[in-house]
Amino acid sequence: MRPVPKPVSLNHNHLLHRFWKSSAQICRANLLRVAGLGGFLLAVVLLQLSLQVLLNLWNRYFFDALERHDVQTVWTQAQLFVPLAAASILLAAASVWGRMTTQRNWRRMLTHQVVERWLTKNRFAEIDKYVKGTENPEYRIAVDIRVATDAPVDLALAFLSSVLTAITFFGVLWEVGGSLDIVLFGRTLTIPGHLVIGVIVYSGTMSALMVFVGHHLTGVIEQMNQSEAEFRAAVDAFRAEKQPGDAADGDAARNLWLRLQAALLWWRELCWQLVRTTLVSYGNLLLAPVVAWFLCVPKYLNGTMTLGQLTQTAAAFVTVQGAFNWLVDNYGRMADWRASAHRVATVMIALDEAEARESASRPRNKNHIRNKPNH
């Protein structure tokens, strides 16, 4: 009799814990390589940040020279831009190499681990008997492992870069932006670090707006990915059941159309979710530089800020608010990753179950004999 599939716990934490457990095993087994690649990526992030600061300073000196009509300094700054740009381009290329090498290695090792377990003792023909929700394991191994190992590297690096960028450019905003004096009812009110306050208020508002508008996005993307996987499984099941010349009806055909309808409905909802989030993100794209200029202009007009400082602080403002938007920018990617990690973890749990059943069905006396000398 075919065993009844055991329902997998759909608990998010349980599935993610299972995924990270395998990844941690891989890390421990390849500690030197992981440390080497991690160190390389960290160095690239720090160098990119340093270059960002240098380019921000370059902005200031270049525009100050323009304001003074200082041809010699403009020419010197123009020449300085070449090595800065070249270093920036090289670092971008090095970052791509580092990220993709890390992702490729992680994917290779995790795929090897899963495939080896899947092929052992013909488990590929068995695992769907033990755990529900393991349809289409081929796709999970081929595609979901790639997505699940790609995104964390990119997201972690982007997060690290955002935090460091925000901290560094806060300093620029605090120092160069200085304080703003406002005369109210004959009294002068001084706002220290007004640009820092401005960027926190602006970014906080935009992030809150985005979270409000797009709080369903993660769930919708996750459901859509699940529906797509079920549709692929239904197509496979249809092909496996039908012979050439068979009528295209019956349960397999009905299931195929049902799964397609489900996937299409999620696509429609995703479209509306993206329309909403685009309104905020595109609005932010247009508004952020204008807000930065607007906050700096009073000091420029009263002569306490040079044109170079104005462009430098405006650029720093945009950089900091961009760093603050890490969550907003990566909403969709995180949802994709979560859905793929869940599906990979489901296969891992099914393999765990298969292994547990195999070891439970092994003859007991064999273990007994082997363990005897230890007693």
Added chain:
Amino acid sequence: MKRIVVAVDGSPGAKRAIDVAASIAQATGAQLWILTIGGNMGGAQLRRLAETGGDISEALVKAAQKILKEAERRARRRGATDIKSRSEWGDPAETIIGVVSRDKADMVVLGRRGRGRLSGLLLGSVSQKVASLAPCAVLIVP
């Protein structure tokens, strides 16, 4: 007339189609087959499913069953006695044509406008396609 198929989707047009099909079935003694195809779901329902992690396929099947039950109740009130109902999935027009061809229906009844008003305007309506391609009499209820 032995078999009448009425296609429903829960819309007001479909309800009028059930009334007409049930009356004809009562008058002729024909069997009435109620058919629903596809299944739709509003944005609010989808977002609720996304929040709770519910199964959309199950929800679609339940929604289709609900439409069929309501349609069957309405048809019985209108005097039809021999009623069968079923749900199918796929392109509505092609599925209706497939069902009436396979099951040798004598007539298919459907509302002029279903739920997909905008997409119907853009892509051509289900009733127009069925009227052009069905191998039996087609009654479109305004």
